Amino acid sequence: MDELRRAVLNVIRKIRSHRELYVKNEEAVKQHLIGEIFQALGWDWNNPEEVRPEERTEDGRADYALILNGGVFAYVEAKNLGVNILKREEPLRQLARYCFNSGVRYGILTNGAMWIAVKAFEEGSRLRDRVLLTVNVEEEPVEKAVLKLSILSKSRIDDIERLSSLLRAMELSFIGLKREGYPEKMLIEYLTSKEGSNTVPVEDLTGDETPKAAYVYDSGWKLLPLPEKSIKGVLLAVLLYMERRAQGYQREEIRKAYEHLRTMPLNPKTALEILRKLEEEEKLRISVEL
Template sequence: MDLLEIIERVKKISGKIPNEESTKQHLILPILMALGWDVFDPDEVMPETSTEEGRPDYAIMINGRIVAFLEAKSVKERIFRDGRINSKHARQLAGYCFDKGIRIGILTNGLQWALINAFEEYKPVDERIILAVDLMNQSTEEAIERLRWFSKEKITNYRDIPSEYSRIPTQVSVPVIQKPILQRLPSAQDHNFRTLYVSAREVQLPPSAVAVEELIGRDLRGYTPTAVFVQINGKWYRVEISHGKRWRGLKLTWSSITSVVVRFLLDMGVKDFPVIGKYLSKAPTVSQKYWNAVAKIGNWYLYLPEDGNRAVAVFHELAKATGVNIALEVKRNAK
């Protein structure tokens, strides 16, 4: 199951979980697996590693080297309450990390997840939250967006986590208004825009891939994209759609391909994008009746390209502004 399915299952069964051990087995480990960790490989997830301060539940490792300690609590025990982290549990985790010189720690009860900085001058531990997730008090889309920073692919890039992700989600009670005074016009914040998520793997660029620059000016009518590749930090990645929301027929097309690349770049820590007309902007630039043709990726709005030439033109501007290289495999449609 993918991360979306795992989250929905975890939320559904959490009320049946009686203690810490079952929390680890039924809630925490499935989420770690969905985030790319091999929980059966002792070089990735090792239970009960010894420290002078005690035994954290798991050491999280990459290539056999510990990158984080994970301390698990029963789902019945709150990690966050009233907008604050449980400082007792956070100090316990920080102690494990400090003893072994591990920079970050993960505190979770399966539904609430916190990534903390184990040591930072002049800051108490409850002010050293890097990332906070609450599956019950956030939309699934927002929870997935944040949880992906715990993945094997991204956890060592924790310094790139947006600062607003450190805020602990809280449940907001909305008062019931008996008599509406004004009818508020819909805004972009109210609209449930489509979105998608991606996976990527490092590859050698195949000979069949064509650089975006070589596709500029070429008539792409009658062609379909079959693969997209992005080079960043000197490495090529093949990027594929993993799942989406409100996106019918999730497959690589000219209309989805720019959203795929922007999502990947956001996942890789790229933050500064150029505004490219209606095709990439900080707010929808088309009228509301066309919002169903707009995707929201992170905090960016992307009008779906109408054809290959427009998609390639967007890529050309995107690559020029961010310094990445983009290449595509395309095929001629059957007549």
């Protein structure tokens, strides 16, 4: 996912710096934006056994054909950035015709920033009902866009219908529970908590506990190695985590604080107070497994 995340961020930077170019020039969109995303998704963009440009169909030429297991799995149709593919119907209908006339089940429409994956045909359904996923890398949170785009990776695309259905079900459930009054933080912790573990947020600790493990939320819950199984050990683990993230003078100051606290006796309740202060000042989320 890290490579895809870097590619998405790079595409966003390119669009912001050269928007006028991509609005006017479809070829630039293909070479600078679409190719970078697909390569990060694991497709060998210059290998005709995986990607074929200008694939002929009965209804015209598709910009690309994605090859999987020796056959065309999906057509990719590119537009310039000036075409709002999320609102205009014709580009999606054009792609669907390419797919239908060639018996290709899936299509991907993109202008570099917006992406639509569609199931090209299904009896008794409308085209928009067959859209499997939509992504807008400029307007959505990066992690959300990366997760959705990952379904188009070479290793996952064969399961595109099931994965997109699971993702949509999760989104609808999350939205529904929020509307019922459940806090977002509670829902995220429910989804990310480990089976069978007794994990408690720092704010709910009393200072009398003996921690088995500590976690910090950083695009998901990350386990922090404990120097010792105590509240002080949790504090030291958090300081080491902060040191790794910091730079320059701030990093040196955190190291000094760590060395100072490591060698001195520290009351558990005092250590807990420091942890809570760090959570508030550094915008951290810390939990402890008991």
